Amino acid sequence: xxxxxxxxxxxxxxxxxxxxxxxxxxxxxxxxxxxxxxxxxxxxxxxxxxxxxxxxxxxxxxxxxxxxxxxxxxxxxxxxxxxxxxxxxxxxxxxxxxxxxxxxxxxxxxxxxxxxxxxxxxxxxxxxxxxxxxxxxxxxxxxxxxxxxxxxxxxxxxxxxxxxxxxxxxxxxxxxxxxxxxxxxxxxxxxxxxxxxxxxxxxxxxxxxxxxxxxxxxxxxxxxxxxxxxxxxxxxxxxxxxxxxxxxxxxxxxxxxxxxxxxxxxxxxxxxxxxxxxxxxxxxxxxxxxxxxxxxxxxxxxxxxxxxxxxxxxxxxxxxxxxxxxxxxxxxxxxxxxxxxxxxxxxxxxxxxxxxxxxxxxxxxxxxxxxxxxxxxxxxxxxxxxxxxxxxxx
Amino acid sequence: xxxxxxxxxxxxxxxxxxxxxxxxxxxxxxxxxxxxxxxxxxxxxxxxxxxxxxxxxxxxxxxxxxxxxxxxxxxxxxxxxxxxxxxxxxxxxxxxxxxxxxxxxxxxxxxxxxxxxxxxxxxxxxxxxxxxxxxxxxxxxxxxxxxxxxxxxxxxxxxxxxxxxxxxxxxxxxxxxxxxxxxxxxxxxxxxxxxxxxxxxxxxxxxxxxxxxxxxxxxxxxxxxxxxxxxxxxxxxxxxxxxxxxxxxxxxxxxxxxxxxxxxxxxxxxxxxxxxxxxxxxxxxxxxxxxxxxxxxxxxxxxxxxxxxxxxxxxxxxxxxxxxxxxxxxxxxxxxxxxxxxxxxxxxxxxxxxxxxxxxxxxxxxxxxxxxxxxxxxxxxxxxxxxxxxxxxx
Numbered sequence: 061x062x063x064x065x066x067x068x069x070x071x072x073x074x075x076x077x078x079x080x081x082x083x084x085x086x087x088x089x090x091x092x093x094x095x096x097x098x099x100x101x102x103x104x105x106x107x108x109x110x111x112x113x114x115x116x117x118x119x120x121x122x123x124x125x126x127x128x129x130x131x132x133x134x135x136x137x138x139x140x141x142x143x144x145x146x147x148x149x150x151x152x153x154x155x156x157x158x159x160x161x162x163x164x165x166x167x168x169x170x171x172x173x174x175x176x177x178x179x180x181x182x183x184x185x186x187x188x189x190x191x192x193x194x195x196x197x198x199x200x201x202x203x204x205x206x207x208x209x210x211x212x213x214x215x216x217x218x219x220x221x222x223x224x225x226x227x228x229x230x231x232x233x234x235x236x237x238x239x240x241x242x243x244x245x246x247x248x249x250x251x252x253x254x255x256x257x258x259x260x261x262x263x264x265x266x267x268x269x270x271x272x273x274x275x276x277x278x279x280x281x282x283x284x285x286x287x288x289x290x291x292x293x294x295x296x297x298x299x300x301x302x303x304x305x306x307x308x309x310x311x312x313x314x315x316x317x318x319x320x321x322x323x324x325x326x327x328x329x330x331x332x333x334x335x336x337x338x339x340x341x342x343x344x345x346x347x348x349x350x351x352x353x354x355x356x357x358x359x360x361x362x363x364x365x366x367x368x369x370x371x372x373x374x375x376x377x378x379x380x381x382x383x384x385x386x387x388x389x390x391x392x393x394x395x396x397x398x399x400x401x402x403x404x405x406x407x408x409x410x411x412x413x414x415x416x417x418x419x420x421x422x423x424x425x426x427x428x429x430x431x432x433x434x435x436x437x438x439x440x441x442x443x444x445x446x447x448x449x450x451x452x453x454x
Numbered sequence: 455x456x457x458x459x460x461x462x463x464x465x466x467x468x469x470x471x472x473x474x475x476x477x478x479x480x481x482x483x484x485x486x487x488x489x490x491x492x493x494x495x496x497x498x499x500x501x502x503x504x505x506x507x508x509x510x511x512x513x514x515x516x517x518x519x520x521x522x523x524x525x526x527x528x529x530x531x532x533x534x535x536x537x538x539x540x541x542x543x544x545x546x547x548x549x550x551x552x553x554x555x556x557x558x559x560x561x562x563x564x565x566x567x568x569x570x571x572x573x574x575x576x577x578x579x580x581x582x583x584x585x586x587x588x589x590x591x592x593x594x595x596x597x598x599x600x601x602x603x604x605x606x607x608x609x610x611x612x613x614x615x616x617x618x619x620x621x622x623x624x625x626x627x628x629x630x631x632x633x634x635x636x637x638x639x640x641x642x643x644x645x646x647x648x649x650x651x652x653x654x655x656x657x658x659x660x661x662x663x664x665x666x667x668x669x670x671x672x673x674x675x676x677x678x679x680x681x682x683x684x685x686x687x688x689x690x691x692x693x694x695x696x697x698x699x700x701x702x703x704x705x706x707x708x709x710x711x712x713x714x715x716x717x718x719x720x721x722x723x724x725x726x727x728x729x730x731x732x733x734x735x736x737x738x739x740x741x742x743x744x745x746x747x748x749x750x751x752x753x754x755x756x757x758x759x760x761x762x763x764x765x766x767x768x769x770x771x772x773x774x775x776x777x778x779x780x781x782x783x784x785x786x787x788x789x790x791x792x793x794x795x796x797x798x799x800x801x802x803x804x805x806x807x808x809x810x811x812x813x814x815x816x817x818x819x820x821x822x823x824x825x826x827x828x829x830x831x832x833x834x835x836x837x838x839x840x841x842x843x844x845x846x847x848x
Contacts, residue, residue: 174829175686177679179679179819179824180679183822184824184825184828186776186825187825187826223682224678225677225678226678226701227624237652239651242686248648248649250648250649250650250652254642255642255654255655256634256642256663257657257662258631258633258644258655259621259655259657260654260655261655263651263653263682269650285571285658288571288617288621288658307620427573427577428580429577430570430573432581434570434578435568
């Protein structure tokens with residue numbers, strides 16, 4: 061244990077990567093202006109159509125797997141060119157009005173520097189008289205359409221001030237998060253080395269954040285148990301890194317946080333998840349390239365620079381890990397990935413790895429490394445893997 | 455919005471409640487010594503029985519609903535006097551050995567100042583030769599038995615250094631958490647007013663923490679959406695409080711954190727959850743009195759001092775909230791609570807409230823308040839409710 065007995069010190073300032081705060085402010089103000097402009101334009105078009113006694117319409121990208129492509133160059137799922145047109149008729153009058161009101165709500169939120177969750181927006185509509193939503197699924201669909209529309213101009217739903225209901229994951233390590241106060245603009249400096257055994261909990265929206273760090277990589281971890289072990293033993297100190305707990309399939313804000321941190325500070329992202337089809341094709345694939353039926357989000361929310369540290373099928377052999385047999389659902393998921401998933405189809409090493417897993421017929425959890433000692437993961441596994449980064453799966 | 459425009463300031467020191475750190479250290483050391491003593495004693499008894507050629511046995515409290523009582527005085531579910539005896543025979547030799555090895559692992563963890571999750575412990579056993587567990591359910595059962603045994607001497611599983619796999623919830627507000635470094639003992643001061651739009655993420659185990667606060671109450675919140683709203687608008691500043699996000703049914707460490715904070719600093723706990731049978735009988739009841747089939751935990755993990763701020767069935771009427779009809783599962787859950795749950799059977803006001811809900815046939819989410827404006831919850835609902843604390847449900 062002696063090797064891990066190191067006191068917390070501040071990140072060295074020598075090679076610290078910093079962001080200019082006034083730049084960030086200006087960029088955020090620009091995005092807000094663009095958002096307001098787009099909303100006003102859409103409303104104006106509708107208004108002038110009505111004045112001309114023409115039927116107004118709104119055009120949205122089609123959100124479905126059929127209208128998705130995997131861009132090897134960009135590294136994420138992209139939404140295609142198919143559009144659907146919503147014309148104002150007797151039948152569409154309600155959803156047409158709802159779409160306009162929802163965009164109006166967004167305008168209000170940007171102007172007041174406030175935000176709303178999907179659920180908030182649904183309940184807000186209860187005061188929209190005849191335009192109120194009866195079910196949240198209806199308001200979610202309208203919000204998704206608007207989101208897809210704005211994504212074409214590189215604006216995310218968070219920019220529209222619609223934020224997710226769920227929280228983000230936990231963060232610890234060599235990172236200072238800069239978060240400007242929403243009222244005063246005063247910047248809070250949050251030092252993620254100073255949380256003791258606890259951690260920094262990522263807010264629902266992260267667009268306003270900037271970062272200072274001298275970390276060499278971000279380690280994205282599937283389970284809370286492994287995150288707590290690495291955090292309590294200050295693994296981030298010895299390995300010069302930032303730990304992020306994914307807690308299963310990462311939430312929007314966790315993915316966006318990792319992406320933004322990695323982009324802004326130019327640091328690589330390594331994923332450390334269970335070796336099973338769920339860890340590989342749900343957790344890792346969603347983190348890296350996004351998910352098929354939400355391709356309009358991928359440009360913001362995926363982390364194309366992520367690489368797969370482990371646990372790999374070969375690790376099961378090399379580290380003689382305790383395993384469980386693959387369940388039917390695992391086998392189905394793995395075969396689906398090989399056959400239908402554009403990401404896995406584009407990467408030979410992944411096809412080999414998944415085929416190896418299917419052939420072995422077993423899966424292994426990251427905590428299986430505890431067979432060799434609770435801190436084997438810190439003392440042996442991670443250092444060995446990190447010496448061979450070129451071999452990480454894509 | 456002007457009312458909420460207040461800059462972050464440090465908690466006033468005047469009425470700050472603090473804990474003596476050396477006291478805390480001494481208490482923790484005492485608990486560790488007691489844990490080791492109990493493990494050694496159990497092992498010695500077995501050893502001397504064997505030397506006397508007698509059959510050794512281990513005695514555990516029975517963990518089942520039949521062996522549970524609701525103590526109105528204590529305010530939580532208590533485990534009864536029924537015991538089960540595990541005698542060493544040909545049939546029990548494996549589980550007997552496993553129980554001893556598991557206690558041995560706990561002894562090692564206390565001595566090395568380390569910890570293991572349930573899953574870690576399971577994988578550790580893969581190196582115990584014939585005593586290894588084949589399934590994690592087996593090792594969980596053995597751990598639960600040991601936990602029940604030690605609970606009789608007021609030692610929690612965390613004291614045995616077995617920690618949960620899941621993380622805790624998020625915290626923001628007028629609170630400083632003191633967390634001693636596990637190696638150096640140096641104390642980290644974590645100021646929960648200084649996390650911008652983010653929050654403090656509660657670690658898996660909180661026994662080592664102490665607190666400084668001048669907050670007037672703890673607000674335990676069901677949904678991430680409402681937590682983010684109150685946090686982003688610094689509601690904790692205007693209301694002098696601490697916000698805790700439960701994120702559904704609170705994890706062990708979240709419940710323990712709230713309990714310890716409330717006990718140590720003598721501040722009341724108010725729960726703010728959805729008005730439906732799940733929010734009332736699962737989330738709130740579990741927070742307040744524990745859960746029936748884990749009664750041996752309740753003494754540590756429930757928060758008997760918690761009171762129910764809302765959303766109440768009467769709030770649905772008073773605030774004209776948008777509702778959803780109760781589903782069959784809601785009705786079943788509510789009727790179960792009235793008929794079988796010792797907690798609700800002990801509290802008339804709750805019986806009336808649940809009967810009112812059943813009669814109305816509807817439920818309402820806490821975010822339904824957004825009908826009256828996104829910040830209605832901050833500007834109107836919470837202030838009004840807090841003026842009538844005596845009327846909070848028990």
